[in-house]
Structure formats: C-alpha cells, structure tokens
Amino acid sequence: MKAGLSARVPLLLRETAFRRFWAGQTASLIGDQISLIAVPLAAVLVLGAGAAEMGWLKTAELLPALLLNIPAGSWADRRPDRRRIMIATDLARAALLVSLPVAYALDALSLVQLYVVAFGVGALTVLFEVCHATLFVALLPAERFVQGNSLLNGSRSLSWLTGPSIGGLLVQTLTAPVALLVDGLTYLASAGCLARIRPEEPAPAPPGKGQFTEGMRWMLKDRSMRAVTAAAGTVQFFNFMFHTLFVLYATTELGLSPGVLGAVLGAGAVGGLLGAVCTTRVVGRFGIGPSIVVGFAGFTLPLLLIPMAQGPRPLVVGMLVAGEFLSCAGVMLTDIAASSLQLAMIPEAIRSRVLGACRTLNHGFRPLGAMTAGALGTAIGLRPTLWIATAGAVLSVVWLLPSPVPRIRTLPGAPAHSPAGGATAADSPPAAPEPGTEVSPASDRRA
Incomplete structure (x- = not known):
C-alpha cells in the first residue's frame, strides 16, 4: 500500500x-x-x-x-x-x-x-x-x-x-x-x-557597460522574443480591462450574489489545477511552441462567454463557470510552456536582467488596462467594455502565428525525445533557437 x-x-x-x-x-x-x-x-x-x-x-x-x-x-x-x-x-x-x-x-x-x-x-x-x-x-x-x-x-x-x-x-x-x-x-x-x-548557482555576470539595457536589448532582438512579448503585453492590457470591471458586472448587471461569484472563481481555480496537471502531456504530444499558441487561444477565447452571458440564471452561471474554468486551464498551459521555453533559451549570464525587462513591459500594461476600463465602462457601459476587453485579448494570438514560435518543438538543451518537448530534434528550428520571453505575468490574472 x-x-x-x-x-x-x-x-x-x-x-x-x-x-x-x-x-x-x-x-x-x-x-x-x-x-x-x-x-x-x-x-x-x-x-x-x-x-x-x-x-x-x-x-x-x-x-x-x-x-x-x-x-x-x-x-x-x-x-x-x-x-x-x-x-x-x-x-x-x-x-x-x-x-x-x-x-x-x-x-x-x-x-x-x-x-x-x-x-x-x-x-x-x-x-x-x-x-x-x-x-x-x-x-x-x-x-x-x-x-x-x-x-x-x-x-x-x-x-x-x-x-x-x-x-x-x-x-x-x-x-x-x-x-x-x-x-x-x-x-x-x-x-x-x-x-x-x-x-x-551559475557564476555571476562580470561588471560592464549596458548592465541596465542589455536584458531589454536581448529580449527585443529577435522575432520569437518580440512575438511572445507582444502577445503577453496584449493579454496584460485587455485582461486587466476585463478584471477591473468583472466583479462589478457580475454583481450589478448579472445580479450574482457573493457566494455564487465565489463559486464561479472557484471553478476557475479547478480549471487551473487541471491545466497544470495536463500541460506536460500536451507539450509532449504537440511540442513547446504549438502549446504556447494553443495556450494563448485557450486562455482568451473562453472569456468571450462572460459578456455573452444572458438569459435564465442557471444559463448565466453556467456560462461564467465555463468561461472561468476553461480560461484558467489555458492560463496554466500558456504560463508553463512559455516559462519553460524562456528559461531554456535565456543565457545564464543575463537571465535576471532579461526577466526583469520582461516583467517591466508586462506589468506596465496593467495600470493602462485598468484606467482604460474605468473610462470606457463609464462612457459606454460595462458589457460593451467587456466585449472590447475579451475580443482584444483574443487578438494576442495574431502576434504568434507568423513568428517562429509555432515551429519550436523541443526545448534548447533538452534531449531529442524528452518528455518536455515530445518531438525529435529534426522537428526543431535550426541550430541556434531564437529566444522566448516571459509570459508568467499572464497567470497573475487573479491579482
């Protein structure tokens, strides 16, 4: 036993x-x-x-x-x-x-x-x-x-x-x-x-010029990094628009009680657990890059159910539960796959600087999204603003599709048949893979 x-x-x-x-x-x-x-x-x-x-x-x-x-x-x-x-x-x-x-x-x-x-x-x-x-x-x-x-x-x-x-x-x-x-x-x-x-721990980086800017320059210098950074920034902006108004919308326009709202958010947490459990298998089956693309789509598309919700109370609650559950599962796939790619690609000597640059850009979109939500919610109403927020978040995938990201199958440094990548080295991009970027802040959608 x-x-x-x-x-x-x-x-x-x-x-x-x-x-x-x-x-x-x-x-x-x-x-x-x-x-x-x-x-x-x-x-x-x-x-x-x-x-x-x-x-x-x-x-x-x-x-x-x-x-x-x-x-x-x-x-x-x-x-x-x-x-x-x-x-x-x-x-x-x-x-x-x-x-x-x-x-x-x-x-x-x-x-x-x-x-x-x-x-x-x-x-x-x-x-x-x-x-x-x-x-x-x-x-x-x-x-x-x-x-x-x-x-x-x-x-x-x-x-x-x-x-x-x-x-x-x-x-x-x-x-x-x-x-x-x-x-x-x-x-x-x-x-x-x-x-x-x-x-x-890896050896510390030697002192030199450009310490503050090197991480940002490295992050922006190639197509993969720029694409995932742009996708993450788009999600951050529109996601904070969404969450700035979500509780107000659910309680005033949909008439949900705090208890029901708590159950809806709890469904999202369960979806996140399921996403975390399944991500290793998904990445092993489809590869790291395609999993990132699917994760962005899985994170954002279900949120369209939130402004769409109307009708009998059970239907409304069901749509909100489904939206939160599926979206949080997508968050986990996005976060785990993108974070793993970035960790494998960033050189040890500048890892903290690159991560700092990524987080600066991603976090910078949060207050902008919140302020935009307040202005639009006052001017055009809660539901129309949520439609803009959720539809705008879906567009984050557009940054990824023409980039090399969908073609990256295995993590740099991982064995060709490792469970982290699932595909063979022949499925990977040529010799020196292009760097990824941090998407972890997207999972802070609860903040």
Whole structure:
C-alpha cells in the first residue's frame, strides 16, 4: 500500500532539493492569496478606506514591479548568492507583514503604514522573482523544466482555490490585521525550505557597460522574443480591462450574489489545477511552441462567454463557470510552456536582467488596462467594455502565428525525445533557437 502510494508521487517531488523548493513556494503562494484579501479588508474594515485610498493602496502594490524589475535584475545577475537573497527577501516580507498586526494591537495602524508595507512587499517580491528563475534552472535540467513548472503552477492554482477561503475565514475570526500573521509565517516557511537546499548557482555576470539595457536589448532582438512579448503585453492590457470591471458586472448587471461569484472563481481555480496537471502531456504530444499558441487561444477565447452571458440564471452561471474554468486551464498551459521555453533559451549570464525587462513591459500594461476600463465602462457601459476587453485579448494570438514560435518543438538543451518537448530534434528550428520571453505575468490574472 505504501509502495503504491509513493509511486503516485511525481518523480520530481521524490528529489529532496526540488521538493523543499516546491514546498516553500507552495506555502508562500497560499499566503499571498491570504494577504490579497486581508490587506484590502484591513484598509476598508479597520481604517475606513474609500475608493481613493484603495486606489493608492493598489498603486503602491503595483508600482515596484513597474519601476524596479530592470535594476533588480541587473543587480541580481552580478551576485553569486541569489539563494541567500531570496531567503533575505522572505524574512523581510515576513517582518513587514507582522508589523501590521503589531501596530493594530498598539492601536497605531494607519493607511500610511499599509501603503509602505504594500510597496515594501512589492519591491522585495520583485527581487525574489528575478532570482527565482536562476535557482529553478540550477535545480533542474532543461528536459524537466515543463514538469517542474507544472508542479509550481499547480501550487499556484491550489492557492487560488484555498487561499481566499482561508483568508476570509481568518479575517472573520481573527480580524484582517491578525490574519496577516499567517501570511508572515508562510514567508518564514519559504525561507526555511530555501535554507535547506544547496544548488550550484551559475557564476555571476562580470561588471560592464549596458548592465541596465542589455536584458531589454536581448529580449527585443529577435522575432520569437518580440512575438511572445507582444502577445503577453496584449493579454496584460485587455485582461486587466476585463478584471477591473468583472466583479462589478457580475454583481450589478448579472445580479450574482457573493457566494455564487465565489463559486464561479472557484471553478476557475479547478480549471487551473487541471491545466497544470495536463500541460506536460500536451507539450509532449504537440511540442513547446504549438502549446504556447494553443495556450494563448485557450486562455482568451473562453472569456468571450462572460459578456455573452444572458438569459435564465442557471444559463448565466453556467456560462461564467465555463468561461472561468476553461480560461484558467489555458492560463496554466500558456504560463508553463512559455516559462519553460524562456528559461531554456535565456543565457545564464543575463537571465535576471532579461526577466526583469520582461516583467517591466508586462506589468506596465496593467495600470493602462485598468484606467482604460474605468473610462470606457463609464462612457459606454460595462458589457460593451467587456466585449472590447475579451475580443482584444483574443487578438494576442495574431502576434504568434507568423513568428517562429509555432515551429519550436523541443526545448534548447533538452534531449531529442524528452518528455518536455515530445518531438525529435529534426522537428526543431535550426541550430541556434531564437529566444522566448516571459509570459508568467499572464497567470497573475487573479491579482
């Protein structure tokens, strides 16, 4: 019985170093979802924040990703100890979050402190993320990138499913600031797991000119990179248009209760789990490039069901559930396949800088999409704006079709018949494959 159970455990999780890395990330992701509810509820329920204050809070949270990714990536590439940097950021984020319940207990909590904590956690998260990819690559060979990313994104979907429920229960029973203690503990768990692994990290990049611009220049220099970057940016812009208005549309125009809306979002989390589980097989069957194209289409096309929803209540709810479920499954395929391609293609010496440049461009479209949604929603209404948002997101695939991406079958550096690629080397592009880009932020559609 025990042998049969252990046989069901994914092979990568039987490897101690990766299992500890994965466990720490899983705990941290669940904590992130708790804070996603607890921080704004602390602002609203404890401090009486209004719309303007909530806007400033969201801006403080998003601003570091826009401003700091490139300098953080440049600095991280010159460091030999990125694992220690990640541990330090985990400890610092825990300390910042713990400061909120401490201030609440002392009756000193303020909106200014919430803004500072939101900005600080966002800045530290930027630094953690630009180091994360280097550690991931140090733990796994190229042919196992898809499997490793599938496990990590499965944890992300699990956090979508469980985190908000846990966060809501904690806020209801302990108050919002005290609930953030739990998020602080998840960062400590992540730091503890990272402290127990010792991967051989790549050598730091030598100092030189163009440190800040090299990642951006490398990212933009070839067709594959430009195509996936443009597709990801298009998705970011229109997806944030969509999510800025989705809750308002579902509750006011469709008349859904919070409980039903929660069930709809829960269906999306289940779809994400299914997508993470199936991605390795899909990539093995069709190849890495075609999977990216299918993932973008699978992510965006189902969202057309949302503005289309009308009629009897069961039909409306069914259309929303189907849209969320299928879209989140597509997100996982896109995220895992594109992230694996980018990790295999980016040279070690500039990996953090390229990732920082990718995240800067992708995150830059988010506030633009949110502001556009507000203006259009006021001018032409919620449903017409959602039609524009969902239809515009579908157009992201157009960037990929004429590019080399659909012809890339295997990951660079992976064996010809590896499960990560599925096809033979003869199916791959010529000798030096063109670089991919980061699409991971597309999976932040829950933010």
